[in-house]
Amino acid sequence: MRVAIIGAGISGLSCAKVLNGAGHDITIFEKSRGIGGRLATRRTPDGLRFDHGAQFFTIRTEPFREFLAGETLKWPARRDFAQNNDWHIGAPDMKSFLRTIAGSLNIQLETRIEAITFDDGLWRLGGQGAEFGVFDRVIITAPSVQVQALTEFSPRLQSHIGAVHMAPCWTFMLTLNNPSVLDQDAYRNPQANLAWRGRNSSKAGRAxxxxxxxxxxxxxxxxxxxxxxxxxxxxxxxxxxxxxxxASIDDLICFSAHRWRYAKVTKPLGAPFISDETGTLFAAGDWCLGARVEDAFTSGYELAQHLLKS
Ligand SMILES: Cc1cc2nc3c(=O)[nH]c(=O)nc-3n(C[C@H](O)[C@H](O)[C@H](O)COP(=O)(O)OP(=O)(O)OC[C@H]3O[C@@H](n4cnc5c(N)ncnc54)[C@H](O)[C@@H]3O)c2cc1C
Known part of the structure; x- marks a missing residue:
């Protein structure tokens, strides 16, 4: 089976790994210069690292633990709120643990899919004035709003995905000229304008x-x-x-911002994936199940299991 996967975030890669392992012909199209999606680390020219997407993730299911294959580290962040599960990170970058998996896959980077058409039982993908081939199945793992834009031909997808909601997130990356006096590495306050503060330097693999x-x-x-x-x-x-x-403004050596238009799922689909009317085009991603990295993994993994069974 020739399968196109749009998106090389963790949902696309988890799906691809299972299907590739079962001998299917997988091509992943990713619009960015690298893999990982919102598992993102910004590196500055002087070697500093900021995890400006996901801060950490938890492991609650066995398939996710197996997928990670021991390639993540724990972040024993000092914090003043309770948390039942260990916090895991990739090191030195959040997406580092995905590199081995990605290395065995056919990934077309810097390739934005702009059009999807169905003709004579086959799917064709195009974008940037080019055509990217013919496929038996297509899997879209972009954030929900971007899936909607790509699937206007499917009333079923439009109505179901229209009910999903993802909130944006402004992220700020800050460097101090002297070590902070703060005891805690992580702090949350959902009521405040600034809802999260994390000491990136306290994570393994970061200076x-x-x-x-x-x-x-x-x-x-x-x-x-x-x-x-x-x-x-x-x-x-x-x-x-x-x-x-x-800190005072004079304590900040440098600061920058990043806007995530679609950061965190606030109203999920409530199912691990969804198909169009033909049952041959699918949408998956964190927005199907929840706001966590493991939700994104589970969505892609469950979709792959479904395709292997059908
Ligand atoms: C600021 C922030 C903080 C977060 N904090 C946490 C946290 O602490 N813990 C936690 O568990 N989760 C956290 N999350 C959520 C977590 O990052 C996501 O749930 C998870 O990474 C989503 O993975 P995904 O594969 O579903 O989507 P993505 O990672 O978004 O991957 C989708 C990919 O599709 C690509 N794409 C989109 N459209 C196209 C197109 N047309 N053509 C080609 N490629 C395309 C994108 O470039 C992207 O690489 C956070 C997210 C953000 C933004």
């Missing part, structure tokens, strides 16, 4: 100095201020960022 932090604006603040440019967003929240880090 301990100078100290790097990542802060997230709340879904509400991010939604209300979505269309600001990066400079404006930073300027608006800089006083609160300094307060959050117990």
């Amino acid at each position: 301990a100095t100078p100290e790097c932090w990542v802060a997230h604006a709340s879904p509400q603040w991010s939604t209300e201020n979505l269309e600001l440019d990066k400079e404006q967003a930073l300027q608006m929240l800089l006083p609160e960022i300094c307060q959050l880090l117990d």
Whole structure:
């Protein structure tokens, strides 16, 4: 079976790994320069690392543990709130544990799929003025709104995916010239404009100095201020960022911002994947099940199991 997978995030890669292992002909199309999607780490020219997407993830199911194959590390972050599960990270980058899997797959990077057509029982993909081949099955693992844009031909997908909601997230990356006086490495306050603060330098594989932090604006603040440019967003929240880090503006060596338009699922589909009317085009991703890395894995994995059975 020739299968096209759109997206090389963890849902696309988990699906591809199972199907590839069963001997199917898999091609992954990824619009970015690299794999990992929202498992993202920004590297600065002077070698600093900021995990500006997922901060950590938990492992709750056996298939996910097997998929990770011991390639992640624990982040024993000091925090003042309870958490039942260990926090796991990729090192030195969040997506590092995906590289071995990706290495065995056919991934076309910097290839944005813009059009999908169905003709005579086969799917054709196109984009950027080019055609990317003919496939028996297509799997889209982009965020839900982007799946909708690619599947206007399917009333079934439009109506089901239309009920899903994903919130944006403004992320801020900050470097201090002196170690912070803060005891905790992780802090959450869903009620505040800045809902998360994490000491990136306390994660394995990241330089301990100078100290790097990542802060997230709340879904509400991010939604209300979505269309600001990066400079404006930073300027608006800089006083609160300094307060959050117990630092003054002069303590910050550098700071930058990143806007995730589709960051965290707030209303999932409620099923691990969904198909169109033909039963040969599928959509998967975290938004099917929840807001966590493991939800994205499970969605892709369950879809692959379904395809192997059918
Ligand atoms: C700021 C932030 C913080 C988070 N914190 C946590 C956390 O602490 N713990 C946790 O468990 N989860 C967290 N998450 C959520 C977690 O990152 C996601 O659930 C998970 O990474 C989603 O994986 P995915 O494969 O479903 O989607 P993605 O990672 O988004 O992958 C989809 C891929 O599809 C590609 N794509 C999209 N459209 C096209 C197209 N037309 N053509 C080709 N390629 C395309 C994209 O470039 C992307 O690489 C966070 C997310 C964000 C943004």
